[in-house]
Amino acid sequence: xxxxxxxxxxxxxxxxxxxxxxxxxxxxxxxxxxxxxxxxxxxxxxxxxxxxxxxxxxxxxxxxxxxxxxxxxxxxxxxxxxxxxxxxxxxxxxxxxxxxxxxxxxxxxxxxxxxxxxxxxxxxxxxxxxxxxxxxxxxxxxxxxxxxxxxxxxxxxxxxxxxxxxxxxxxxxxxxxxxxxxxxxxxxxxxxxxxxxxxxxxxxxxxxxxxxxxxxxxxxxxxxxxxxxxxxxxxxxxxxxxxxxxxxxxxxxxxxxxxxxxxxxxxxxxxxxxxxxxxxxxxxxxxxxxxxxxxxxx
Amino acid sequence: xxxxxxxxxxxxxxxxxxxxxxxxxxxxxxxxxxxxxxxxxxxxxxxxxxxxxxxxxxxxxxxxxxxxxxxxxxxxxxxxxxxxxxxxxxxxxxxxxxxxxxxxxxxxxxxxxxxxxxxxxxxxxxxxxxxxxxxxxxxxxxxxxxxxxxxxxxxxxxxxxxxxxxxxxxxxxxxxxxxxxxxxxxxxxxxxxxxxxxxxxxxxxxxxxxxxxxxxxxxxxxxxxxxxxxxxxxxxxxxxxxxxxxxxxxxxxxxxxxxxxxxxxxxxxxxxxxxxxxxxxxxxxxxxxxxxx
Numbered sequence: 072x073x074x075x076x077x078x079x080x081x082x083x084x085x086x087x088x089x090x091x092x093x094x095x096x097x098x099x100x101x102x103x104x105x106x107x108x109x110x111x112x113x114x115x116x117x118x119x120x121x122x123x124x125x126x127x128x129x130x131x132x133x134x135x136x137x138x139x140x141x142x143x144x145x146x147x148x149x150x151x152x153x154x155x156x157x158x159x160x161x162x163x164x165x166x167x168x169x170x171x172x173x174x175x176x177x178x179x180x181x182x183x184x185x186x187x188x189x190x191x192x193x194x195x196x197x198x199x200x201x202x203x204x205x206x207x208x209x210x211x212x213x214x215x216x217x218x219x220x221x222x223x224x225x226x227x228x229x230x231x232x233x234x235x236x237x238x239x240x241x242x243x244x245x246x247x248x249x250x251x252x253x254x255x256x257x258x259x260x261x262x263x264x265x266x267x268x269x270x271x272x273x274x275x276x277x278x279x280x281x282x283x284x285x286x287x288x289x290x291x292x293x294x295x296x297x298x299x300x301x302x303x304x305x306x307x308x309x310x311x312x313x314x315x316x317x318x319x320x321x322x323x324x325x326x327x328x329x330x331x332x333x334x335x336x337x338x339x340x341x342x343x344x345x346x347x348x349x350x351x352x353x354x355x356x357x358x359x360x361x362x363x364x365x366x367x368x369x
Numbered sequence: 370x371x372x373x374x375x376x377x378x379x380x381x382x383x384x385x386x387x388x389x390x391x392x393x394x395x396x397x398x399x400x401x402x403x404x405x406x407x408x409x410x411x412x413x414x415x416x417x418x419x420x421x422x423x424x425x426x427x428x429x430x431x432x433x434x435x436x437x438x439x440x441x442x443x444x445x446x447x448x449x450x451x452x453x454x455x456x457x458x459x460x461x462x463x464x465x466x467x468x469x470x471x472x473x474x475x476x477x478x479x480x481x482x483x484x485x486x487x488x489x490x491x492x493x494x495x496x497x498x499x500x501x502x503x504x505x506x507x508x509x510x511x512x513x514x515x516x517x518x519x520x521x522x523x524x525x526x527x528x529x530x531x532x533x534x535x536x537x538x539x540x541x542x543x544x545x546x547x548x549x550x551x552x553x554x555x556x557x558x559x560x561x562x563x564x565x566x567x568x569x570x571x572x573x574x575x576x577x578x579x580x581x582x583x584x585x586x587x588x589x590x591x592x593x594x595x596x597x598x599x600x601x602x603x604x605x606x607x608x609x610x611x612x613x614x615x616x617x618x619x620x621x622x623x624x625x626x627x628x629x630x631x632x633x634x635x636x637x638x639x640x641x642x643x644x645x646x647x648x649x650x651x652x653x654x655x656x657x658x659x660x661x662x
Contacts, residue, residue, distance in 0.1 A: 084477060084478075084480050086482075087487070088474075088477045091473070099465065155474070158461055158463065160424055160460065161455055161475065162478060164422050165450060165475060165478035167477075167479075172478070
């Protein structure tokens with residue numbers, strides 16, 4: 072028996088490890104539960120929820136995908152991150168670094184992203200087929216790029232859920248940490264934006280990690296399109312995701328080089344800039360749709 | 370590929386945990402072949418193995434592994450780790466992984482990037498430890514001995530030049546231990562293998578050289594036969610248990626095997642084993658734990 076040396080390629084190694092992590096996420100029971108719940112509830116909405124004229128009430132549903140798939144993904148990704156730590160002594164004496172393993176774990180966000188995308192496409196296609204009230208297509212007043220930015224928030228939120236889970240798994244070692252993070256995320260999202268939605272400063276809600284752009288039906292049958300630039304906000308969400316994975320990599324002391332610190336600073340600045348763009352551009356005021364008569368409740 | 374001389378060289382190595390001295394001024398060099406490390410619990414074996422496996426750093430002294438100083442730079446330690454296989458004493462496993470999946474995961478970390486080559490290598494090491502048939506079984510469904518062999522398989526990936534094994538035979542049945550001995554003796558032809566165990570028969574069967582560690586210091590370092598020779602004339606078969614023996618017990622023949630002390634009338638000299646020599650070597654350190662029966 073003679074020693075066998077594999078060819079060394081850092082990129083090839085990262086790709087192989089990323090593929091393993093993506094496969095593990097795709098098979099993770101908590102993630103699969105979230106996907107089943109998301110699509111199950113989506114199906115039920117299409118079957119059961121109609122207004123008085125029989126039109127489906129569906130276009131506020133992108134939130135469902137982010138809720139069921141995105142939030143369960145936080146827990147699944149945290150568990151995946153922690154799971155290999157039980158073998159840490161053997162794993163840590165392999166040539167790869169913890170930061171490299173963390174970066175590979177970012178690929179665990181691919182299955183949730185794809186699931187969120189399929190969820191959104193299913194929603195849009197189904198809405199086209201079964202029909203929606205014309206006022207509901209985000210009022211027909213938004214340019215397409217803004218509409219698609221809103222539509223894409225579901226898969227991006229699912230991706231960010233995985234990245235937040237990796238961050239949680241690396242830094243919070245106590246039992247139930249990921250569940251606490253999920254509760255905190257929901258609380259911050261609700262409390263951070265709800266008081267601002269109907270005010271003249273509604274665009275400042277966009278600091279939260281899952282801001283809504285549409286209220287769904289109001290009591291008078293209208294719907295509100297809330298101020299802000301959805302495309303810039305989508306970029307802000309992506310930057311937060313990148314910051315989450317960089318924060319997880321920061322756990323490895325060997326990675327904290329001046330170059331890495333510069334990257335973290337650059338992404339943080341980009342996030343701030345995108346947040347500023349989201350707040351200061353796009354729709355400056357809330358807009359209201361024409362009433363959908365069948366949705367008037369008062 | 371040839372193994373450089375002095376694959377492992379430790380000079381004056383020390384390590385403390387708080388006030389407890391785990392290793393004190395340890396000098397040790399070894400090369401190709403299987404070196405056995407014996408010692409009672411708390412002797413410092415695992416600390417020594419962790420230092421050789423680059424898992425922890427020595428606080429004092431000089432460590433050279435495969436001709437490199439692992440504390441010098443990240444590049445140096447990475448170069449060592451590329452040629453290192455390590456089975457820790459307690460290795461946990463991700464519950465969602467199969468035997469193949471876990472070993473493949475470690476293979477990726479060990480830079481086996483080509484999928485086909487990696488799969489072939491993973492199958493090879495699983496075959497070496499006798500787990501080829503259980504490759505697709507989740508580790509959580511395997512027995513303790515089978516899990517231990519999964520851990521051993523990951524340490525053997527790529528036939529590393531330096532292999533560090535902490536209690537590799539724990540949980541293995543006699544047939545599995547025999548298989549493991551065969552695999553390790555073959556590995557010892559091309560690699561430096563450091564093997565820590567409580568099983569003296571494994572050391573006697575496998576190792577050309579044995580190091581006995583106690584209280585953080587080396588008590589013996591030499592050939593297995595030399596250690597056994599220290600017990601010649603100090604082991605008897607007698608009709609009565611030895612009064613001042615280090616240990617004695619009644620054997621299946623009805624006579625007592627007496628290690629150390631003075632021989633009883635009618636006692637016959639017995640051929641010592643490595644275990645006898647080891648017990649005599651550590652003598653006073655073992656007395657509280659090994660009462661005469």
